[in-house]
Amino acid sequence: MKYDTVIGLEVHCELKTQTKCFCGCKNNFGDQPNSNCCPVCLGFPGALPVLNQKAVEYAIMAGLAFNCSINNNTVFERKNYFYPDLSKAYQISQLEKPLCVNGYVEINVNGKTKKIRLNRIHLEEDAGKLIHDGIGGTVVDYNRGGVPLIEIVTEPDITSAEEAVAFLETLKNTIAYTGISDVKMEEGSLRCDVNLSVKPAGSEVLGTRTEMKNLNSFKAVYRAINYEQKRQIEEIEDGHKIIQETLRWDDSIGETKSMRSKEDSQDYRYFPDPDLLPVYISDEEINKIKSKLPKLPTELKAEYVGYGLSDYDASLLTESKEISDYFNEVLEKVNQPKLVANFIINETLRKLKEEENKIEANRMAELLILINNNEISTTAGKQVFEEMWKTGKDAKTLVEELGLKQLNNDDEIKKLVLDAISNFPQSVADYKSGKTSAIGFLVGQVMKNSKGKANPQKVNEMLKAELEK
């Protein structure tokens, strides 16, 4: 039998505000444990929360980036449960009136675009971090407790591991463009839970779902989905029922383990937090936030296509904010989109696979200006690029040092052309007999003899002129 897989994701993303969500403590990853804490985020008796407006603004930015409608009236609620990393024994979160609802993320899988609908994006506070010290004890670092977090919940629109990863990549990239989060999975500022069920192909009835946690990389998400859909199908084929439960993905052995079943699931006893006022956000404020939103990858891509770049090239240049910022900066100085795009895609991106960018935008622009002004050839430009990367010297110095200045002098080129014609009579004969492609060989010879410095356009023109005499 054939099966359909139905997947919904819950993505948690920490917001990069200066201070925590409900107190003035610093929001900074990697500080000395329990150094960024106060009576409020430690849940001391009598302490009260005050909402960080910046966190609200960032959450709205996320909502706008993913095409959500923003609720003008939003309420914070308490999610009550006991756990040592939760200092108040309740998490301030949102249930009934989240900040953002009904958005979507457009993803691209195998050349096809697909809309993944978002149910909601709400704002909440993070819990502290439990550290198992290895001696048998567990200690808590409350630095993370109270850090603002958005939870992005999709509709069950995802049907495969490929789509899930494409969704996460697009999501991560878009959030990075907004600047509201570091979106680093390795630091925990981006976390993802997967809800998955399978059903007979085409069936309208959803199967029983499981929830997978502890997915610490996109690769883990990919593997876990493939593992879990296979496991569920096998269970069903064997005549077993799927149990609704929370599973923990163990990446080292590539399997899921049961954490708790639905029967053990908690009643969180949500109710509106009486310490916090309902938040009203006017359309005016929403528009103000919208105007602050930087250009997103989809917008930039369309802009680049408008410059005459191919769809594919435009996609490559908007794969990260770092790249498109770099492209934009270089382009500002060298207004030749194709030249700049080709160089960044073919040279810079190739290098970036292994190391950090070593050539600042203004230095890159200097190099490309030399090419654009025909002071050096593109081939020579590539050589200069390599040397710039290696030595950190600037383009002009290297052109001098390497003697790569383009040969534009007509007399000198003519001499090289005539040499080639007299040295390769066979090619000349071929050309004259109608095999015009033979000119390529002759151009190559001239270029070779000029050590790549001759202006190829001029070589071409002069060769043609001589051959047709």
Place this chain on the structure above:
Amino acid sequence: MDYTKLSILEVAKLLREKKVTSEELTKQVLENIKQKENLHALNFVCEEYALNKAKEVDKLFSENKELPLLAGIPITIKDNINIKGLKTTCSSKFLSNFVAPYSATIIENLEKNYAVIVGKNNMDEFAMGSSTENSAFFTTPNPHNTEYVSGGSSGGSACAVAANLGFASVGTDTGGSVRQPASLCGVVGLKPTYGLVSRYGIVAFASSLDQAGPLTKTVKDSALMLNVLSGYDEKEETSSKHIKEDYMQSFKGNVKGIKIGIVKEFFGEGLNEEVKNAILKVKDFYESKGAEIVELSMPFVLSALACYYVLSSAEAASNLSRFDGVKYGVSVSDAKNINDLYLKNRSQGFGKEVKRRIMLGNYVLSSGYYDAYYKKAKKVQRKLVEEFNEVFEKCDVLLTPTSPSTAFKIGEKSNNPLSMYLSDVYTVPVNIAELPAISVPCGVDSKGLPIGMQLIGKKFSEKTLFNVADVYDSSREEK
């Protein structure tokens, strides 16, 4: 001379005339506390802290510095309000070792006004109760007759003021916890409009209802205290941005043109005859002074009690969840795992009434019951607010009894929570509707136990309340 029987305003004058020093006042109060240790009005005394403060203030007085009226006046504080470096126990075993790492905003306000804090008052554990019998440490009896209760939850505060163990106290009132003990002990107790006095640093019971307020000997002292306690606090979202008023400017000395509402539901079944007659006498007094009496009805007002126990318990259950013994508080050493730790710490740390409220609160919030209880109570709350709005279109203040009876005997109601809850039936609606109200002594019953009347006002009408209350209070002093 014994200065401790005087009001704040009276001793403030003597301090300025250099007839007495703050140190002398403080020593007399400390001596009274020692003499009346059997009242258990205080959980602990901070003698050194108080005397140092008093000497500091005396030095300023000797330099002829102009100081606020409260400067140098010894007072006590309910033990659920944080004072940095001192214990905040909430009269609970769980917090019996807890030292506050920061001060409540109102403590900072009191300190800015050079008040001399001498100790912290006993109370019902976590402010849950109406008799202080729920204190984990001891019961505070009524200073007028120690076989009777002092009321609660701010029983220690009311007893301390009535027994001259400090010139005032600051209590907290979630459903009547300032007014009811004030009434039972024969002192003045104010519950300000919700949001007028900062809650920051006060251990929360029911966040949407909690409000700190002063217990004093006179209405004028109450106004003086509110001047110090009130004001917007940016550390609290629910703090009101209401303009800062000078409550000492409330007193006109007459009630001419004031409309006083008498709501019949506050005089129905369950009200003690002696109390009823005392309140009706007050009504006659006001009428004789030129106030207009308006007879009114509020059919839903007494359903506030049910509404209150749903809402306050729900919030309390959540607020008290943080007491797990992981970060502070008393914690067992023999826990087998984290759940065992929670179970043992909370089972051993909390008393019976606190557990009852936690269970009730979690029940009304649990899935399947939330709509029937919590949401419904919220609806009832809106209805009550409407009812109050309607009657306040017809009058300026309401006159009611503070509690249906005078003080009851210790142990009399401790096994009957419902009858205990009923002693707050007239005070609870005020918290539910976020209104201000003041309890003022208005005589004694045949056993010599004090009776209290309650005046309820519109939101932020404290000045009107103080004026109306003072017209009666001043005439009482003259008698």
